[in-house]
Amino acid sequence: MAESKTPLLDELETGKWPSFVKEMKQAAEKNPMARDLLDQLELSYKDKIGHWKHGGIVGVKGYGSGVIGRYSDRPDLFPNVQAFHTLRVNHPTGWFYKTDALRNLCDVWDKHGSGLTNMHGSTGDAILLGTRTEHLQSCFDDLSDAGFDLGGSGSALRTPSACVGPGRCEWACIDSLDVCYNITMSYQDKIHRPMFPYKFKIKVAACSNDCVASIARSDLSIIGTWKGDIQIDQNEVLAYAPTIDIQKEVCDLCPTRCMEWNGKELKIYNEDCNRCMHCINLMPKALRPGKEKGATILIGGKAPILQGALLSWVIVPFMKLEPPYTELKDLIERIQDWWDENAKSRERLGELIKRLGMRVFLRAVGLPAVPQMVKAPRTNPYVFFWPEEIKKEVK
Amino acid sequence: MAESKTPLLDELETGKWPSFVKEMKQAAEKNPMARDLLDQLELSYKDKIGHWKHGGIVGVKGYGSGVIGRYSDRPDLFPNVQAFHTLRVNHPTGWFYKTDALRNLCDVWDKHGSGLTNMHGSTGDAILLGTRTEHLQSCFDDLSDAGFDLGGSGSALRTPSACVGPGRCEWACIDSLDVCYNITMSYQDKIHRPMFPYKFKIKVAACSNDCVASIARSDLSIIGTWKGDIQIDQNEVLAYAPTIDIQKEVCDLCPTRCMEWNGKELKIYNEDCNRCMHCINLMPKALRPGKEKGATILIGGKAPILQGALLSWVIVPFMKLEPPYTELKDLIERIQDWWDENAKSRERLGELIKRLGMRVFLRAVGLPAVPQMVKAPRTNPYVFFWPEEIKKEVK
Amino acid sequence: MAKTDIGPPDYKTMLPPVIQRNYGKWRYHEILKPGVLMHIAESGEALYTIRAGSPRLISTDHIREICDMADKYCDGYLRFTSRHNIEFLLDDKDKVEPLIAELATRNYPVGGTGHAISNIVHTQGWVHCHTPATDASGPVKALMDEIYDYFVTATLPNHVRIALACCLNMCGAVHCSDIAILGIHRTVPIPDNARVPNVCEIPSTVASCPTGAIRGDMKNKTVTVNPEKCMYCGNCYTVCPAMPIADPENDGISIWVGGKVSNARSAPKFSKLAIPFLPNNPPRWPEVVDAVKNIIEVYANHARKHERVGEWIERVGWERFFTLTGIPFTDKHIDDFDMATETFRTSTQFKWG
Amino acid sequence: MAKTDIGPPDYKTMLPPVIQRNYGKWRYHEILKPGVLMHIAESGEALYTIRAGSPRLISTDHIREICDMADKYCDGYLRFTSRHNIEFLLDDKDKVEPLIAELATRNYPVGGTGHAISNIVHTQGWVHCHTPATDASGPVKALMDEIYDYFVTATLPNHVRIALACCLNMCGAVHCSDIAILGIHRTVPIPDNARVPNVCEIPSTVASCPTGAIRGDMKNKTVTVNPEKCMYCGNCYTVCPAMPIADPENDGISIWVGGKVSNARSAPKFSKLAIPFLPNNPPRWPEVVDAVKNIIEVYANHARKHERVGEWIERVGWERFFTLTGIPFTDKHIDDFDMATETFRTSTQFKWG
């Protein structure tokens, strides 16, 4: 047997966890792009450095986004990945697939690209990993015929994503899938034709467990919640008692300590509950969210570049969410308009608000200040007053 | 009876709380400066505005600090307060007085000033409230003869102050009075001759109850603490049980929840205790600080101007404090030297560290980084490495 | 010429003999009743402290009156506290009640210990400073008159520390008080272009502004203020006297709550904005007095034993605080200075009110 | 020409019939065993989910293999999770075990549910990106091989979410993970003065630097970097390709801990720095794998049931975390970016270690 060209990567074929190297080798068997990708990666493992150049601008007709350009810095050694662009394909909301749809996707990709994918990218797209410039348009055409479209990239609305929500989860307070799909369909233009100051991400979680990490990873987070009392089935509470130490595991870990358990009955002081989900998580048969359901809207979340990471901030404590989601979409548009008008290039929404002040933002988009927006009021005395609050100057 | 010249202030002579207006009137009876002060204050009450001009630079021979210059903006109406400067007199540490000393102070002040004082100013000085420029030197001379000296003002070390500590308090972990007095005497020059970038305040509290608010109000806070186990007298614990609900009032309020009470014995998991003082405060007969005593040193506290208020930060978790306090004073001097060399004009120590980074400060003053310095490690990935930590650049 | 740098009198010479004998050897204390502390030393000796309220701004005659009483009951020893109360120090138990009786005849309030409201730390105000946005002694007197009972009793959940500062310099160090009363300006300083060139240094004036609202106008040797960026802190006026900021109609008082200094139970914390603005209404500042009283009453009725104001609010939530006190929440409560984002709610955990 | 803006396929057409029938009407769920969820609808119908691990970087043939199984056992329905696992969706209980058996023969790990370690969210690394300081798929594979048992069981105090991002852009959004693995550069980018004038816009390059380390050099139409101010974030390189920052000897990995996203019990929190630097040591990054395993083991041994990593650390204190893990604390752990002072300890409340 010939000596392996990829001795370092070969070591990652062993071990119990599924191996991406096996995947690459599988693809490499029939695809020269995949073969060169594997070999270039081996070189990176040897050199401890990436071998890609800064991406150039490539794309498909009519779109400004959806493709990430990429070129090898060693085309001499790896000519098949000289150009190796990825396509971001918008996933069906909730990442649900029928196998026929998936197979179609695979066929298109074997025809046009490396045969390698990421299922999925961390924004949520199905990532088709690498093809030549000249394949981009035809690949897109075939994707479109197969019923797929590209996701966002660049200074655009990025592919929104949602937790599985009502598709499978008993805790869904909103229809995360429908909201996400509705937004996705309503804003196709914003996804495909970058016209914002920078990227804009939306994620929808149907309860505050936030299984789609929306609070950390989106400029606009929509998270399901409820008003009113947690619904209790006392018999089911009792049924959990043999397996769960209700006092210790439930009551003592309730962040607001608003629960009392006497061995027979569970009492919740609902006015103190902050709807953290913990008790419900532990006893799904016994406890259910309150009956009046809606969403908390938060904005500003993002990764650390430029000014440090931000978690999203509450701007609407409670909004009913029912199709056609007019109130939500009006708000999104007011927010994006204001951001668009005021942001510098490459300034995310959260950074803009940080720069101009929540006060200015709230007034601009017409939202009232409420205490739910803050952990605590300001500590510094650097308070601005609006001109109309001041008596005509007399000094 | 003639109509009062001070109808507004007169209203503050009534009511149960002792009246400063009565005090002013009492002084006004024999002192024209006090009389004009009263009348000018009445005008302020009428106009809702102060009537003092920005202070000028006045002082006594050889000193740059200790006097706050002040001039009326209506010398036409109130000629006796045309110039009305206050002297800041360094209080005996702990604000202890023998009456003879106090009487001497009063005599000097009746001779030279308005006869009005603040006992004390919020930095801790005995404030002699207002005299004419020409009285300053003679007043100082008489004060000096009476055994008093001026406190700090301007860009100087300010009058250090201390809680009553071992003078009366069973919880004193350090000799706050002696430390404070020692510092005061050692640094007379720094107090009287402003040569810093800005003010520098030191306050000493002998335990973490911090009865002198050092953590909020001083650039350098010295706060007593201990190592080792809280000393428990179980009989005295039992004796408190009828009057204090030990479970609820003590154990449940312990911030680290490191206490257990079974109705008979109190158990403290001392390795988890953060020495907050709460349990000791509630049961002084039963609980006492551990035996190994010392101080935590914190720096940077200040009011909001310029960049927002700061509470002091831990820089030395534990330092033994025994006369002549060499380790402490060496540290203070290293800190002040570094500040002096690096600060802009009017930049407090905390602001300088904020600007240059704790990392740079620690290295400059030779302190090791320890986890006690932070609530939590950094969340942003903007980490600097020192040149010696980097392999010779190879790119 | 007088001696310089002699420093303050040695405190050791000011300590009553009972303290000298038991210095650093105290065993425990009890609060015998409001304003009366008993400290027992390891030796068994007792020190009695009678704490009396003071307006802080006092005349020499008043000090002499205090001295008279200290001579009569305390062998001439007394002290002041870090909150400006007077403490009479006795070792003779039999003199405690007579002293209290004499203090009563002279209208000295005795109290301020334990779960009480002690003296209000405060500042100069219109009495002696050049930057105040309100008076200090006046609002303090008006308020203490109304909450006097909380000084002479100890009925609150924990002690309540109130402080007042007449401008943002915060000489009263109000920033960590249970309840803080802070004088604020609300209009932009107006540079006096005639005087600026003579009395001010342009670069330091520009640098004095926390929000970068001041620009140098080198041609005219003066400065200009951007009214959009100015939040009326007055720091430019401290640095440059030719930029007056006081404005009788718009100056006033803001109220802050929930700060603390001690490390007991919870860590020290800053006070947070409760009421952005109340008017200056001398001589008794009724709006301010009412607002503070309301906060105290709501705290007294809702906090648990030993909870400081800030600890209570953090347990029930700021949403609840605004509901319970009836104080309106406004956009001014939301921080917009440099670390504002740290105060924004980054969680779906909140209460409805 | 192909249709544009058709959007993704309608998810409703992808839902298995049992979901269509019970959409939004689920009553409760149980984890039958690691990797196997049973959701019961109000109608009484059951949905079974078998969760299988995936390397995420997969070939079309692999996808077809998954489809084959989904066709065989699930009527052709499956989904992927937000952490890139594969979920087979069944309504026929009898097919659950056969599917699991087939997955086993094909070496698909089944697990990742409940108090387990699920898949590692990660990024492109050397496979496809231009700014990585490390690889993504390699360290993930190396680590998952070693902590495999935590995927296929559920024995931890709570679930542990691990994420990896190969540069500070943090596409893996690692900033709120129980354990975050983050590629970092450690040397200053070197502007290629020949290329900068052609490929970079000077003002946006200058603006790209979070710490203001970059100055425009207008004369030479290039930029200079102040090495004292640069903390190697690489953002300038993102904006200006002529400022390469990668450095094989000094690039590597930092480890962050204690973040979370859910609002359960405690609010979402950022991960905090645990280990500032570990070397890139392909193909198996042993230092990184060991460091992460150590943290997991210490957590597993010390945390209480239901405590996430960050909740455990906050209860015992960061002092204790460093003691227990044996990780050295350095000046790099102390924040020195713009809101650093918020992280400094402003209290005497701390533990000795």
Ligand code: SRM
């Ligand atoms: C493919 C993907 C990583 C992956 O392997 O999954 C990715 C890859 C890149 N991201 Fe990302 N980001 C991806 C999700 C994210 C996320 C996670 C998320 O969306 O939930 C984040 C953090 C959340 C956020 O947006 O704040 C993220 C934060 C960034 C940033 C920093 C943005 C910021 O404001 O902090 C950059 C830098 C930039 O935009 O120039 C960036 C830039 C990039 C670029 C385009 C590199 C660049 O500088 O131009 C990468 C292209 C890699 C390549 O060659 O394919 N990527 N990026 C993810 C998108 C796949 C998808 O569409 O599903």
Ligand code: SRM
């Ligand atoms: C399938 C998935 C949603 C999706 O649309 O894809 C999902 C599904 C469920 N999550 Fe989740 N979560 C999923 C990602 C998340 C995430 C996001 C992430 O990991 O990036 C989070 C936030 C993580 C964080 O806080 O850092 C998340 C935090 C939770 C929690 C809160 C746990 C906690 O104590 O903090 C629960 C409640 C619980 O487990 O008791 C939960 C509970 C659940 C339940 C039990 C909900 C239900 O009744 O169906 C589901 C099965 C959980 C399980 O795996 O044991 N899910 N869940 C995601 C599976 C990812 C995976 O492959 O492992």
Ligand code: SRM
């Ligand atoms: C007299 C006193 C208030 C009082 O009535 O008790 C006082 C009065 C003044 N302070 Fe103060 N400060 C006084 C304690 C404080 C404190 C409290 C403390 O020391 O514990 C603080 C807050 C703590 C701190 O230093 O951060 C304080 C923070 C300021 C500041 C803001 C400094 C800062 O860096 O934030 C200024 C402004 C300045 O320095 O220009 C200031 C400035 C002033 C000036 C000198 C006005 C000025 O701008 O020049 C005031 C003179 C008033 C007058 O006419 O007499 N004063 N000042 C206190 C000193 C008496 C004494 O020596 O005992």
Ligand code: SRM
């Ligand atoms: C006399 C004085 C020290 C001095 O050197 O002057 C003092 C004396 C005592 N303090 Fe204090 N504290 C004094 C100012 C303070 C301050 C500073 C301040 O108010 O500006 C604080 C921090 C306030 C804060 O946290 O905002 C302070 C926080 C405490 C605490 C912590 C209370 C808490 O639960 O937060 C205790 C413990 C207690 O009361 O149980 C305490 C306890 C004590 C004890 C019981 C100590 C002892 O055993 O002697 C003393 C009698 C307390 C009482 O009044 O009930 N002392 N004490 C100060 C009296 C001021 C006054 O006239 O009212």
Ligand code: SF4
């Ligand atoms: S976020 Fe809530 S509703 Fe959505 S899948 Fe997770 S637990 Fe279910």
Ligand code: SF4
């Ligand atoms: S949801 Fe959270 S806060 Fe509400 S009762 Fe349950 S555990 Fe407590």
Ligand code: SF4
């Ligand atoms: S700080 Fe501590 S030692 Fe000093 S007086 Fe207060 S309680 Fe006593």
Ligand code: SF4
């Ligand atoms: S000092 Fe504080 S932390 Fe320590 S045991 Fe007592 S109450 Fe608990």
Ligand code: SF4
């Ligand atoms: S707070 Fe302001 S106005 Fe009041 S004394 Fe201090 S500097 Fe003067």
Ligand code: SF4
């Ligand atoms: S008042 Fe304050 S904010 Fe306004 S210009 Fe002056 S320094 Fe700047």
Ligand code: SF4
């Ligand atoms: S984290 Fe950085 S290196 Fe990794 S894919 Fe994202 S941009 Fe590229």
Ligand code: SF4
């Ligand atoms: S790497 Fe980051 S810190 Fe360094 S110069 Fe570039 S942008 Fe600035």
